[in-house]
Amino acid sequence: MIGRLFKFHGGIKPDAHKNESSGGAIRKAPLPARLVVPLRQSARAGAACIVAVGQRVLKGERIGEPEGFLGTGVHAPTSGTVAAIASCPMAHPSGLETPCVVIEPDGEDRWIEHAPFDYRAASRDEALAWLRDCGIVGLGGATFPSHVKLGRGSGIETLILNGAECEPWITCDDRLMRERAVDILAGANILRELIGARELVVGVEDNKPEAVAAMQAAAVGTPTRVVAVPALYPAGGEKQLIRVLTGVEIPYGKLGGDYGVRCFNVGTAHAVYRAFIHGEPLISRIVTLTGNCETPGNWEVAIGTPVADLLALARPKADTDRILMGGPMMGFAMPRLDVPVVKGTNCIISASPRLFPPAPPEQPCIRCTECAKACPVELQPFELYWHSRSKNFGKAQEYHLFDCIECGCCTYVCPAHIPLVDYFRFSKSEIWAREREKTAADQARERFEFRNFRQEREKAEKAAKLAAKAAETRAKLAEAGTAEAPAAADAPAAEDPKKALIAAALARAKAQKAEIQPQNTDNLSPQTQAEIADIEARRKVLEAVAATPAPQAAEAAAAPDEPRS
């Protein structure tokens, strides 16, 4: 394998600020009074709740069943009682609510029975299902389900372990590599075997010499290579790290897997190790607490711990004006502090105007192309900005808006202080929303058209049914022969089913009428009989009058038929 490193386009070198929090060992954060475990760990996928209020749960007990293709399991981070299943704000820039399981810890921290999983004895699908049920997702921040990323597991040559941690301030992967290098490599080797890769390469930025040394020490005597890559933001981006280590440049719409490379975060590898070797689901992670605070450091935090409880450990200084989740480049200011830590939370930064001065007012773009020089995916952010600003989304997509990884390099270098990434995020979510609307409209159109088609079909079916019934009756009449209903038989309408039917019905009614004799005609007084005779006489006269125009009408009706027959 080639030993040389490659370069990706652009990139920036912001102040790393790693030393603030990387000095001390990882400590275990105390359990809060209430753990709020979101069933939806990222905007992408959710889980179905399988516990009830008041139920006792043990540490590691599954409380959420994976839902959908991208779903993973959610587990109780400690033993206790389910206090509520309610909507709570989520660690998301919107601050919107999502269903959460609120657990009151009992302090015992008692584990549910768990056992290691022998992935060598089990089939690949079983091992992937185990990962899903253990709730293993990418811990680098994107929380993409690992079992999906392991995919079909063919054609992968190289597994890259991402320990670059390029964002300033964050040191959780750094500390993890220093302290648990052996476990990380064990997990990485499991991943390598599951994906069928030949070699394992660990990429660590060279501003973490202790982590590089620890990983190298752990890798001694194994074919694993630990490579120090030059510190250049965003070297920890998946495609950027693959480029640096292998020289492969992955185009848009393709994944590393298409080029024989897969990339996993070191934290994920550690979680995989815990899941297979100890049988433990993902219920805690390392979180860096840093920024404008008295006691920065790294803590092992139970998933679901409210951020406010963690800040008590870091003790932010008085001039802290906002709290960031994630790094300063790609993270977001939290709308509120009662949100819980989720699997993707790697860092919580207390920001002050001194450390993170508010951006000066936005000025017009002068097309200096500094952003294009800094862009690690070789886009032209100034063009994208122009089209996003004018909401010309089609044009923005033509300039490959969806290649943007929102790393923030362009915003960082922009001399006009334009929040470029904000514009790109706005455009992306607007395009997604339109896409959703279009899909819904297409579905509605299809259903509407089908409904119309169905109504037409039903009408046709009804007509066909009536016609069939008429034909049946006609056949019956024909069978019954002429004897029964001479009136019907001699009617010229034999070819017209309707007329035949009417004639038959009339004949039946006539016959019935003839049969029925008035039953109250006995023992009548002569006076009444005289009245009846009088009425009958009048009726006869009326019938005679009514009958006279009838033949004319019948002739008139029959006349146009004659030429036809």
Add this chain to the structure above:
Amino acid sequence: MFTAILVMAGIAIVLGLTLGYAAIRFKVEGDPLVEKIDAILPQTQCGQCGFPGCKPYAEAIANGEADINQCPPGGEEGVRKLADLLGREFKPLSEEHGVEKPKSIAVIDEQVCIGCTLCIQACPVDAIVGAAKQMHTVVEPLCTGCELCVAPCPVDCIAMVPVAETVQTWKWKYPVVEIRKAA
């Protein structure tokens, strides 16, 4: 002279045949303009425009029988797109056809529903399930919010509920430039 006439006639025959063949081979079925208009319309199938569905409205617009501002669910943006497509002037939504409302879906109060099936017959996209004398319910993802089921309900148990924003449908806002006093 004769040769010239022959050549000209030959060319005319060849070109005529080519054009005739092209007219058959590349014949456009239906009116493509109707399809384009129909793609812009929101497919709510609500009939607020005065036509029985979006497609008939699209046909009416294409034939010049209807104006472009009769679709309240499409909103101002829809009118703007239609104006762009047809090269006409933008005009505000006509008030007689209704006003633009936030996207809502129908919700049946299942306790009150008597199972009359009138709403099922009214739904243009078959988004209501149920049977005679059985409770009905709206299949949420299929509901277009056309409100056609509200009027026929004899017990007024259908309400239009605005769709709440969720984490999946949340959108980043347009960056707002803060205006500050120059120092």
